[in-house]
Amino acid sequence: MHKMHNTSMGRVFDVFNHISLLLLGLSTFIPFVYVIAASFATEAEIAARPFFLVPETITLAAYEYIFSTNTFIRSIGVSVLVTVLGTVVSLLLTMTMAYPLSRHHLLGRNLILNLVVFTMVFNGGMIPTYMVVRSLGLLDSLWALILPVAINPFYLIIVKSFFQNLPTELEEAARIDGCSDMGVFWRIVIPLSKPVIATFTLFYAVFYWNDFFNALLYISDNAKWPVQLLLQQLMMVANVDFGEMDVMLQDPPEESLKMAVVVVATIPILIFYPFLQKHFAKGILLGSVKG
């Protein structure tokens, strides 16, 4: 391709192509830059200038304000707790279930696999699931944000296929040394699965951090709201009681406050973005290998 003689048509196309892709790239990125800039700007500037990438006066007022309220700090705490705990629970459940299902000789294996696949096609829906969560006494408990969504069946199938394709030599050697299935799983299979564990740690963590809908459904006590739900209420319902601050401010910086909450809710994703990009692309390609 490099050797070809560029026709003038081709050159026009090249210029057009570079410009349009550059615009596309900027359009996905610039909105975040504006929100970050606005979170450091004064209320007056946000009102006066509809768009800017660098604020004229930099102020930390919005951050000082949100970090002085229990409401916000608590919501970050809830989000971090649910993300960490949820990811651990999900990984444990996914790995322990995927391993037996990857053993061909297991009695009932195909039945269980078919039952799992069926849940991807049909489920009871929002209300019956809500009723189950309620009757388990999980309403207003942070476990309601984890347990009902603990295993993603797609991930389970992918991990199962991964286990199936592991080389069997190490496992056989371990068995000769007297390892039980349990020993093989913890001492051989799990250490061999580090890359897949890393990928699905990120998958699950992003899901838990980003989830607001389960909190909307199951958590009515706003002391237990994760930051995504707090942000949703702040932006779309606009009646969040940010009261009970330790520091009383006369005029909360309303607009920049919203920006600051968006920034804080986004930052973990941006920090882990380089890993996410790498592992998610790998995950998609893993997913296209059926097993």
Add this chain to the structure above:
Amino acid sequence: MAQMSMKSKKVKNEAVVSTTQLTKMQQLLRDKWLYFLLIPGALYFILFKYLPMWGVLIAFQDYSPFRGFWESEWVGAEHFLNFFQNPDFFRLLRNTLILALYDLVFFFPAPIIVALLLNELRRQYFKRTIQTLVYVPHFMSWVIIASITYIFLTTSGGAINAAVEFFTGEKINFLSNPDYFRPMIIAQVIWKETGWGTVIFLAALASVSAEQYEAAIMDGAGRFRRMWHVTLPALRSTIVILLILRLGNFLDQGFQQIFLMTNSLNRSVADVFDTYVYFVGITQGMFSYSTAVGLFKAIVGIILIYGADYLAKKMGQTGLF
């Protein structure tokens, strides 16, 4: 997927051969630790997937939380009949189908076009930089995306509305005017998912050998003819399978997205089956009726998925399962 595993079972290894000599009881005992590992996951599926499937029976009841499942009165198909006779039904169906159609026409081609454009870039660092930028929104929650949409579209100081006012002299209330709801939803999806959507197409393009392009150049094919005759055909099977998959979940509009952009002013065009179930079921407490609505949608969904699977196999693809 399950069928594939059955196929691989046919490739018998020694473990399977020795299995046949054991009784079922002996097999269960031998694999006791495997079954032990299975317990937590199985409990999850029983509790949160299969128990709710049984719970859909309340769609045929007049479920009352005070009486509970066993004491509530059975009413047969009453809720379904009410739903079909309700003008809401056609509104929901219309909204869902129009959004799905818009999605197919405007969003579906977007990643293909962008992948073709990215594929034409020769400077690898430029390509990688663009990819890194356009993937970002995919990882953001819908709450973040909706918040940014509000920030940019609001009539009180939003950047986009400021631009609109500058050029036309008046502001447009994108967020609450029903006329702008559908374009806004599609624009959001395009903005959030186009970049990420290219990943699968770029992976398919990676398998096109340089020789094919060289041969095309030898034959005197210019830039566009190569895109048309070499690059695009390489994407064909990926496009077909993604189209079929899309057909399988045609009724699934992004619930979170639509929920977040819905307000009392644009409800008439915004409501789809899933958001309706939420509003009627959770906020108004009509459990049985909303379960019936959800069940109706789930059954149509199943038919679509198996239809899509049938279609995929007919077209020589491997099928969805």
